[in-house]
Amino acid sequence: xxxxxxxxxxPYLATDRLIKIDPDLKDKPFVLAATEKGRMVxxxxxxxxxxxxxxxxxxxxxxxxxxxxxxxxxxxxxxxSSVLEALAEWCMxxxxxxxxxxxxxxxxxxxxxxxxWGGEEPYLQAITARMAQGGYHIKAAIADxxxxxxxxxxxxxxxxxxxIGKHSEALTVLPPEALRLESAVVQRMQKLGFRTxxxxxxxxxxxxxxxxxxxxxxxxxxxxxxxxxILKPVCPIEPYLERLVxxxxxxxxxxIEIALxxxxxxxxxxxxxxxxGIRTAVFKGYRIDGNVQQISIGTSRASGSERHLFRxxxxxIATIEPALGIELFVLEAPLVEELGxxxxxxxxxxxxxxxxxxxxxxxxxxxxxxxxxRYLPAEQHWPERSIIETGSLDQMPATPWPQDKWRxxxxxxxxxxxxxxxxxxDYPPILFTHKGKVFNLTKADGPERIEQEWWAADGQPxxxxxxxxxxxxxxxxFRAGHYADGDVQWFLHGFFA
Numbered sequence: 001x002x003x004x005x006x007x008x009x010x011p012y013l014a015t016d017r018l019i020k021i022d023p024d025l026k027d028k029p030f031v032l033a034a035t036e037k038g039r040m041v042x043x044x045x046x047x048x049x050x051x052x053x054x055x056x057x058x059x060x061x062x063x064x065x066x067x068x069x070x071x072x073x074x075x076x077x078x079x080x081s082s083v084l085e086a087l088a089e090w091c092m093x094x095x096x097x098x099x100x101x102x103x104x105x106x107x108x109x110x111x112x113x114x115x116x117w118g119g120e121e122p123y124l125q126a127i128t129a130r131m132a133q134g135g136y137h138i139k140a141a142i143a144d145x146x147x148x149x150x151x152x153x154x155x156x157x158x159x160x161x162x163x164i165g166k167h168s169e170a171l172t173v174l175p176p177e178a179l180r181l182e183s184a185v186v187q188r189m190q191k192l193g194f195r196t197x198x199x200x201x202x203x204x205x206x207x208x209x210x211x212x213x214x215x216x217x218x219x220x221x222x223x224x225x226x227x228x229x230i231l232k233p234v235c236p237i238e239p240y241l242e243r244l245v246x247x248x249x250x251x252x253x254x255x256i257e258i259a260l261x262x263x264x265x266x267x268x269x270x271x272x273x274x275x276x277g278i279r280t281a282v283f284k285g286y287r288i289d290g291n292v293q294q295i296s297i298g299t300s301r302a303s304g305s306e307r308h309l310f311r312x313x314x315x316x317i318a319t320i321e322p323a324l325g326i327e328l329f330v331l332e333a334p335l336v337e338e339l340g341x342x343x344x345x346x347x348x349x350x351x352x353x354x355x356x357x358x359x360x361x362x363x364x365x366x367x368x369x370x371x372x373x374r375y376l377p378a379e380q381h382w383p384e385r386s387i388i389e390t391g392s393l394d395q396m397p398a399t400p401w402p403q404d405k406w407r408x409x410x411x412x413x414x415x416x417x418x419x420x421x422x423x424x425x426d427y428p429p430i431l432f433t434h435k436g437k438v439f440n441l442t443k444a445d446g447p448e449r450i451e452q453e454w455w456a457a458d459g460q461p462x463x464x465x466x467x468x469x470x471x472x473x474x475x476x477x478f479r480a481g482h483y484a485d486g487d488v489q490w491f492l493h494g495f496f497a
Contacts, residue, residue, distance in 0.1 A: 002111075002144055002164055002165075003109065003111045003144065003145075004109075004110050004111050004114075004120075004142055004143070004144065004164075005107060005108065005109055005110065005142065005143060005144070005145065005146045005149045006095070006107070006108040006110045006124070006127070006140060006141070006142045006149060007101065007105060007106075007107055007140060007141050007142075007143075007146065007149035007150045007152070007153040007154075008091070008101075008105060008106040008107070008108070008127070008131075008138060008139075008140045008153065009104060009105050009138065009139045009140065009150075009153045009154050010084075010087075010104050010105065010106075010136055010137065010138055011104060011137055011139070012044070012046065012047060012136075012137045013044075013080060013083070013084065013103075013104050013136070014032050014043070014044035014075065014080055015030070015032065015044055015045070015046040015047070016135055016136045016137060017079075017080070017083055018030070018032075018073060019046075019135060020134075020135045025046070025071075027048065028046070028048060028071060029046055029048040029049035029051075029052055029054065029067060029069075029070055029071070030046050030048075030049060030070065030071035030072065030073065031043075031044065031045045031046065031049055031054060031060070031063065031070060031071075031072055031073070032044040032045075032072075032073050032074065032075040032076075033060045033072050033073075033074070033075055034074070034075040034077075039059055039060075039061070040059065040060035040061070040072075041057065041058070041059055041060065042054065042055070042056055042057065042058050042059070042060055042063060043056060043075040044056060044075060047137070049063075049067075049070065052066065052067055053066065054066065054067065054070065060072060077103070080103065081100075081103070084100050084103070084104070084106070085100055085234050087106060087131075087136075088100050088106045088234040089234055089235060090290055091106055091108055091127070092234075092235065092286075093245075093286045093327060093328040094108065094110070094113065094123070094126070094127055095108040095109060095110045095113050096109075096241070096243060097109035097231060097233050098233060098234055098235075099231040099232050099233050099234060100232075100234055101150070105150070105153075107146055107149070107150070107231055109231060110123070110142065114142075116245050120142055120161050121161060124140060124142060124160060124161060127140065128140055134290070139153050139154065139160070140153055140160055141153035141156070141160040141161070141162065142160065142161045142162065143161075143162035143167050143170065144162070144164060144165065144167045144225060145167055145222065145223055145224070145225045145229070146222065146229050146231070147179065147180065147219065147222040147223030147224075147229065148162060148167040148170055148171060148223050148224075149162070150178075150180065151170075151171060151174050151178035151179065151180075151223060152170055152174075154178065155174045155175060155177070155178040156170065156173075156174060158170070167223070167224065167225065168201070168224060171197045171198070171201065171223055171224070172196065172197060172198035172201065173196055173197075173198065174196065174197050175195065175196060175197070176189045176190070176194055176195075176196075176197060176200075178197065179197065179216070179219040179220055179223055180219050181215065181216060181219055182215060185212050185213065185215060185216060188211075188212060189212065192211075197220075197223075201220070201224075205217055208220075240267060240270065240271065240278075240332065240333040240336055241267075241330065241331070241332040241333070242263045242266045242267045242330070242331045242332075243263075243328065243329070243330050244259050244262060244263055244328070244329040244330075245327070245328055246259070246325075246326065246327050246328065246329070248325075249287075249288050249322075249324060249325020249326060249327050250285075250322060250325055250326045250327075250329075251322045251323075251324070251325045251326075252322070253317060253318070253320075256285065256317055256320055256322065256326070256329075257314070257317060259285075259329040260283055260310065260313055260317070260329070260331070261306075261310060263283070263329060263330075263331035264306045264309055264310055264313075264331065265306055267281075267331055267333060268304050268305075268306045268309070271304050271333075271336065272304055275338060275339055276302065276304070276336045276337065276338055276339060277299075277301075277302030277303045277304040277336065277337060277338075277339045278299060278302065278303055278304065278309060278333045278335075278336055279298065279299055279301075279302055279303075279333075279335040279336060279337050280296065280297070280298045280299075280333065280334055280335040281296065281297050281309065281313075281331065281332070281333045281334075282294055282295075282296045282331070282332050282333075282334065283295050283296070283313055283329070283330075283331050284329070284330040284331075284332075285320055285322065285326040285328070285329055286326060286327060286328040286329075286330070287322065287323055287324065287325065287326050287327070288324050288325050288326075288327050289323060289324055291323065293320045293321060293322070293326070295313060295316040295317070295319060295320060297309065297312040297313055297316070299312070301337075302336065302337035302338065302339050304339060374389070374390055375387045375388065375389055375390070376388050376390055376397040377397050377399050377400065377401045378399070379399050380453070381450055381451065381452060381453055382450065382452065382462075383407075383411055383450070383493065383494075384411065384412075384413060384414065384415065384493075406448075406466060407476075407494075408474075408475075408476045408493075408494030408495055408496045409494075409495065409496060410494055410495040411476075411493065411494045412492065412493055412494060415478070415491035415492065415493045416434065416435075416491060416492050416493075417489060417490070417491055417492075418432045418433060418434045418477070418490050418491060418492045419432065419433040419490070420432040420433075420477070420490045425483040426447075426463075426483065428441075428444035428445075428446060428447070428465045428467065429441060429444070429465070429467065429477065429490070432467075432475075432477065432490065432492070434492055439469045439473075439475070440469055440470050441467045441468065441469055441470075442468055442469065442470050443467065443468040444465050444466070444467045444468075445465065445466045445467075446463065446464055446465035446466060447463035447464060447465055447479070448463070448464040448465075449461060449462070449463055449464075450462045450464060450478075460480045460481045460482075460487075461480075461481075461482075462478040462479065462480050463478060463479045464476060464477070464478040464493070465477045465478065465479075466496070473495075473496075474495070474496035475492060475494070475495060475496070476492070476493045476494035476495070476496065477490060477491065477492055477493065478490070478491055478493055
């Protein structure tokens with residue numbers, strides 16, 4: 001099947017945008033101007049202003065001499081660029097590949113798409129009608145090459161659909177500027193009497209290159225299909241993506257669930273063939289009013305289970321607002337991983353690891369993945385640095401957990417300073433004060449010296465004590481520093497069961 005491209009031209013994009021913001025401007029002449037070489041130059045002119053002869057490129061002062069009541073607004077190229085990019089993304093409901101073309105155009109790769117609308121003619125009519133309803137003036141054309149579609153959309157009065165293999169004939173009657181040539185090259189060609197592309201289309205390339213340079217050869221080749229031209233999509237297609245176009249807008253939760261199941265089935269089949277599973281997935285619904293509804297999920301490990309993935313999405317389907325209806329569904333998996341062999345143990349506990357992973361995913365879907373943590377031992381001496389957090393169920397610890405039964409069950413993330421009373425230096429405390437509360441101690445055991453690693457000695461040595469108060473509660477305290485140095489601080493670091 002030959003490639004087919006659709007070129008969309010929005011000749012009044014800048015002024016159409018302002019009319020959408022302020023409908024009262026629709027029947028009024030106005031322009032957008034910007035400073036250029038010390039004077040205000042018109043960058044965009046509304047249809048009413050164009051009818052009065054106020055064209056783009058005219059100096060604003062000259063235009064006001066013709067029409068004193070002419071309204072003027074600031075030309076904002078950054079805003080127009082974002083508007084054009086948003087329109088290109090909107091066009092992705094008609095084709096998965098959409099690219100911005102200059103400052104006033106969009107190019108779609110529509111290969112294999114028109115049959116979903118019943119052919120190229122109803123396909124083109126659907127796009128132009130929808131954009132016209134959105135308040136944009138538009139001209140569009142479909143052809144075998146990007147260059148021909150661009151040329152026909154802007155310079156041809158003939159039907160906007162160029163038949164397959166007929167792009168050469170369509171170009172023959174168009175002017176040289178339809179090849180997207182630089183103005184200097186166009187002027188040179190006009191001086192030599194070239195008024196249509198057909199006059200030089202079949203001339204030897206060496207002759208054309210000698211007189212007009214390589215740019216003419218390249219542009220002519222792109223229009224005729226002999227020179228490649230690559231699109232740069234506004235949203236690069238994810239390698240794992242499935243689309244479902246709806247013949248009628250979907251407005252019900254049941255319809256959304258059916259669409260989701262269908263897309264999951266297609267995507268999971270593809271991933272199964274490649275031995276991969278989903279880690280993150282996004283389900284999008286493109287509404288007929290231009291709004292995009294989306295929900296996303298994440299898994300603790302790669303999953304290819306359609307049932308499990310659907311259950312994760314099912315928790316969020318209620319947040320999708322179909323409004324007047326959704327006409328396109330897209331399921332993409334931005335992050336996939338290889339499916340590892342099923343293991344017979346989870347950490348040091350017998351069990352089915354895949355079942356535990358699915359359980360964690362279900363919990364995360366309700367309370368959020370940030371509420372679930374897994375810790376592994378780290379090769380650090382100081383207790384608060386001796387653990388690391390990981391999000392993977394498959395990661396194995398680099399060192400075994402310490403078997404010391406004298407460690408507290410609850411370790412504070414950061415030691416908290418306390419005031420203590422000690423009978424003699426280097427003795428355990430007989431009471432301590434923490435957050436304004438006094439704890440009288442009856443028993444103590446220690447000290448246990450814990451120092452920093454020799455290669456990271458950035459703190460004082462610590463002497464830890466296990467102490468018990470009059471009520472039987474036990475605490476883990478430590479003294480940082482030496483009394484001989486005169487710089488001693490006490491801290492509370494944990495609680496025993």
